[in-house]
Amino acid sequence: MVREQYTTATEGTHIERPENPYVYKIGIYGWRKRCLYLFVLLLLIILVVNLALTIWILKVMWFSPAGMGHLRVTKDGLRLEGESEFLFPLYAKEIHSRVDSSLLLQSTQNVTVNARNSEGEVTGRLKVGPKMVEVQSQQFQINSNDGKPLFTVDEKEVVVGTDKLRVTGPEGALFEHSVETPLVRADPFQDLRLESPTRRLSMDAPRGVHLQAHAGKIEVLSQMDILFHSSDGMLVLDAETVCLPKLAQGTWGPSGSSQSLYEICACPDGKLYLSVAGVGTTCQEHSHICL
Numbered sequence: 001m002v003r004e005q006y007t008t009a010t011e012g013t014h015i016e017r018p019e020n021p022y023v024y025k026i027g028i029y030g031w032r033k034r035c036l037y038l039f040v041l042l043l044l045i046i047l048v049v050n051l052a053l054t055i056w057i058l059k060v061m062w063f064s065p066a067g068m069g070h071l072r073v074t075k076d077g078l079r080l081e082g083e084s085e086f087l088f089p090l091y092a093k094e095i096h097s098r099v100d101s102s103l104l105l106q107s108t109q110n111v112t113v114n115a116r117n118s119e120g121e122v123t124g125r126l127k128v129g130p131k132m133v134e135v136q137s138q139q140f141q142i143n144s145n146d147g148k149p150l151f152t153v154d155e156k157e158v159v160v161g162t163d164k165l166r167v168t169g170p171e172g173a174l175f176e177h178s179v180e181t182p183l184v185r186a187d188p189f190q191d192l193r194l195e196s197p198t199r200r201l202s203m204d205a206p207r208g209v210h211l212q213a214h215a216g217k218i219e220v221l222s223q224m225d226i227l228f229h230s231s232d233g234m235l236v237l238d239a240e241t242v243c244l245p246k247l248a249q250g251t252w253g254p255s256g257s258s259q260s261l262y263e264i265c266a267c268p269d270g271k272l273y274l275s276v277a278g279v280g281t282t283c284q285e286h287s288h289i290c291l
Contacts, residue, residue: 262274262277
């Protein structure tokens with residue numbers, strides 16, 4: 001830089017300034033100037049490339065004032081059109097499809113839906129896997145369109161709220177413990193079978209058990225004993241014909257060889273046997289069968 005010297009003098013006095021032999025030029029010259037221009041040109045090129053990439057990204061991602069691509073921002077939330085893939089967890093208060101289409105959740109492994117409380121703990125979980133659908137919750141309930149409970153499961157009981165429970169499996173229904181129901185009925189033209197292969201089958205009711213077959217027969221089979229017990233009442237066999245084909249018979253009496261009438265006798269242990277009918281009872285004559 002040029003250092004200027006200031007000299008004070010009285011008015012009217014002319015003083016000649018000495019010429020300074022050293023003159024310095026202000027600015028950037030030479031290779032520094034060329035490097036500066038090159039750097040400015042490089043920044044301009046980078047700015048143009050960045051602007052072009054930004055415009056290209058906005059064009060490809062379909063950015064608009066309403067949203068991005070198939071994602072639209074509405075007053076009710078976010079609206080997503082078409083199929084979308086989420087690489088990380090999705091947190092939402094409500095997810096529903098359009099009126100004219102269904103909602104599809106698809107994954108190559110499993111689909112898991114979690115419900116958390118205010119502390120972040122999982123209170124309910126629905127997991128759909130390739131082999132099993134698992135629900136973890138204190139209660140699982142399925143309701144109808146009008147809000148009526150159709151199926152409810154908790155730790156204590158399972159409630160089916162429909163008017164009719166239909167089991168269509170060829171092997172029927174298997175119950176490991178007791179079953180309480182007001183009516184058990186088979187489909188029309190189908191047989192109803194109540195079976196216990198290795199244990200006993202018991203039917204209890206405080207006001208009686210009613211067995212009815214409108215167009216067939218009722219058959220009771222057992223490997224051991226069949227017991228009909230009434231705590232306060234009597235056992236009534238009301239039919240036109242009661243057949244006991246394998247009932248033991250007593251010996252014929254001396255005067256009843258031509259008769260074909262029998263009477264049913266009972267042993268003290270409840271065993272029944274036939275005895276030829278006479279003018280009076282003949283059970284005492286053939287009581288040796290009870291021994």
